[in-house]
Amino acid sequence: xxxxxxxxxxxxxxxxxxxxxxxxxxxxxxxxxxxxxxxxxxxxxxxxxxxxxxxxxxxxxxxxxxxxxxxxxxxxxxxxxxxxxxxxxxxxxxxxxxxxxxxxxxxxxxxxxxxxxxxxxxxxxxxxxxxxxxxxxxxxxxxxxxxxxxxxxxxxxxxxxxxxxxxxxxxxxxxxxxxxxxxxxxxxxxxxxxxxxxxxxxxxxxxxxxxxxxxxxxxxxxxxxxxxxxxxxxxxxxxxxxxxxxxxxxxxxxxxxxxxxxxxxxxxxxxxxxxxxxxxxxxxxxxxxxxxxxxxxxxxxxxxxxxxxxxxxxxxxxxxxxxxxxxxxxxxxxxxxxxxxxxxxxxxxxxxxxxxxxxxxxxxxxxxxxxxxxxxxxxxxxxxxxxxxxxxxxxxxxxxxxxxxxxxxxx
Numbered sequence: 001x002x003x004x005x006x007x008x009x010x011x012x013x014x015x016x017x018x019x020x021x022x023x024x025x026x027x028x029x030x031x032x033x034x035x036x037x038x039x040x041x042x043x044x045x046x047x048x049x050x051x052x053x054x055x056x057x058x059x060x061x062x063x064x065x066x067x068x069x070x071x072x073x074x075x076x077x078x079x080x081x082x083x084x085x086x087x088x089x090x091x092x093x094x095x096x097x098x099x100x101x102x103x104x105x106x107x108x109x110x111x112x113x114x115x116x117x118x119x120x121x122x123x124x125x126x127x128x129x130x131x132x133x134x135x136x137x138x139x140x141x142x143x144x145x146x147x148x149x150x151x152x153x154x155x156x157x158x159x160x161x162x163x164x165x166x167x168x169x170x171x172x173x174x175x176x177x178x179x180x181x182x183x184x185x186x187x188x189x190x191x192x193x194x195x196x197x198x199x200x201x202x203x204x205x206x207x208x209x210x211x212x213x214x215x216x217x218x219x220x221x222x223x224x225x226x227x228x229x230x231x232x233x234x235x236x237x238x239x240x241x242x243x244x245x246x247x248x249x250x251x252x253x254x255x256x257x258x259x260x261x262x263x264x265x266x267x268x269x270x271x272x273x274x275x276x277x278x279x280x281x282x283x284x285x286x287x288x289x290x291x292x293x294x295x296x297x298x299x300x301x302x303x304x305x306x307x308x309x310x311x312x313x314x315x316x317x318x319x320x321x322x323x324x325x326x327x328x329x330x331x332x333x334x335x336x337x338x339x340x341x342x343x344x345x346x347x348x349x350x351x352x353x354x355x356x357x358x359x360x361x362x363x364x365x366x367x368x369x370x371x372x373x374x375x376x377x378x379x380x381x382x383x384x385x386x387x388x389x390x391x392x393x394x395x396x397x398x399x400x401x402x403x404x405x406x407x408x409x410x411x
Contacts, residue, residue: 019056022109022116023047024102025082026123027065031073032304033124033147034165038211041073042169043080046122046145049168053143053161054118062105064098103131110138117141121159124151132158166212174210174217182206182214184234187248193265196238196247199224259381263388266376272331272369273324277390279317283325284334284361291335291350292357299326299337300344325365332368334361367402374403 034041047058061082077084085101102121109116119135121128124146132142132155144151144159148166156162174182186205190197203224206214214220219227225244228237236249264274275283286306290297297305303322310317326348329335333351340346352360369389374380382396389395 019054019118020114020116021050021054021056021058021118021120022060022106023050023058023062023120023122024106025061025063025065025077026098026102026121026125026128027063027073027084028098029123029125029150030146030165031065031070033150037147037149037166038208039147039166039169041070041165043073043076043082045168045170046165047080049163050120050143050145053163056118059114060109060116062102064101099125099127102128106131106135118143120145122146124155126152126155129155129158136160169212174213174219179214179217179219180231180234182210183228183231185209187235187246191248193261193268196245199228199237199244199246202228202246259379259384260388263373263376263385267369267372267388270372270375271327272372273327274369274389275321275324275328279321280325280328280365281362282315283317283322284329284365285358287326287329287335288350288352288357288361291348296347296349298340298344299346299348302326302348328365328368329361331372332361332364334364363402363405366399367406370399370402371406 031041050058061080063077063082063084065084066086074084085098085105102123106119118141120143121132122145124144129152132144135142136158141161142159144156144162145165146156146162148164151162151164183206186202186209190202190205203214203220225237228235228246232249234249235246238245238247267274283306286309287302290302290305303319303326306322307317307319326335330337336349336351337343337346338349350357352364354360366389370385373385373388382399383393385399386393386395389399
């Protein structure tokens with residue numbers, strides 16, 4: 001009698017949890033990935049989509065990661081019933097710690113007596129591949145959700161179903177007026193210092209500027225070249241071999257391009273984009289501060305860290321500007337990178353030491369710019385070079401001093 005009762009209870013529990021769902025959210029992977037493509041992360045949107053998809057009851061809601069990155073998001077998660085386990089990113093091990101917490105908590109749910117039929121892993125990290133295999137081996141349905149550019153395809157293909165966050169975000173359709181304004185603004189920004197750019201770069205810029213709205217509009221359907229050809233008053237399409245370029249329909253410059261503009265363009269071709277003085281001084285100083293207090297920092301992680309600091313202090317310094325200063329500092333032998341699969345994951349080491357590290361670093365970076373200008377085919381003019389690098393001609397005397405000290409600086 002007792003055994004039959006237990007069987008009935010067990011059957012009842014199994015039936016009641018047949019559609020129960022457990023959600024585990026990797027904040028660092030998904031939320032940061034969404035920010036990188038200018039999308040805000042809407043947890044309510046995600047939960048509504050999962051409920052419709054599974055037709056189940058979301059019982060467990062856990063999130064893991066650095067709670068400091070977005071206070072509003074933390075409030076939204078708490079309102080949505082999530083329990084957040086903090087794993088503040090101090091180094092690459094902190095990321096591994098959050099991953100381990102997700103794996104341990106997931107495996108514990110298999111032992112706690114509550115049977116979840118579906119696990120939603122909100123991440124695109126391939127490190128979770130063994131976890132997916134373990135869950136599916138136990139008869140669980142695994143749904144993955146992440147941002148396309150941070151998602152490992154091997155991880156996504158192993159899930160029973162994988163959802164790209166970009167595809168569930170509702171996007172308003174752009175009107176004809178709006179798409180023309182978007183095209184014009186993108187052309188102005190890209191052709192500000194360039195005579196022409198690849199059509200693929202223009203398309204990506206329009207996508208980023210519209211936060212993906214252009215990609216989801218009917219304007220993006222079919223050939224991008226045919227789209228551009230509908231606006232001959234804004235853009236001219238040129239094809240060189242297999243590459244398509246865009247430029248303005250008429251050249252606005254009736255007079256020779258100023259020498260300082262040619263200097264900046266020449267430096268950019270050498271991957272030495274000129275960043276304004278105040279910005280590059282700030283980035284150099286903060287880069288050195290982090291490298292002298294951290295055992296090992298990686299290129300992309302250090303860029304992300306500085307960007308978050310500037311954002312919290314309301315300093316408008318973009319990741320592109322930070323990356324440009326890093327490339328300059330590497331050329332100037334202020335920093336060096338160790339071998340890695342890509343530059344973004346390469347460890348960064350400080351090459352300088354002493355009590356005047358920041359001052360020496362700034363001079364070395366300025367000298368790298370000047371050396372790049374001297375390598376150009378154009379004639380060298382100190383005042384024009386000063387305008388190119390400092391936007392003010394009175395720095396010409398300083399540049400002359402730099403040239404005299406090239407040997408001391410190792411340039």
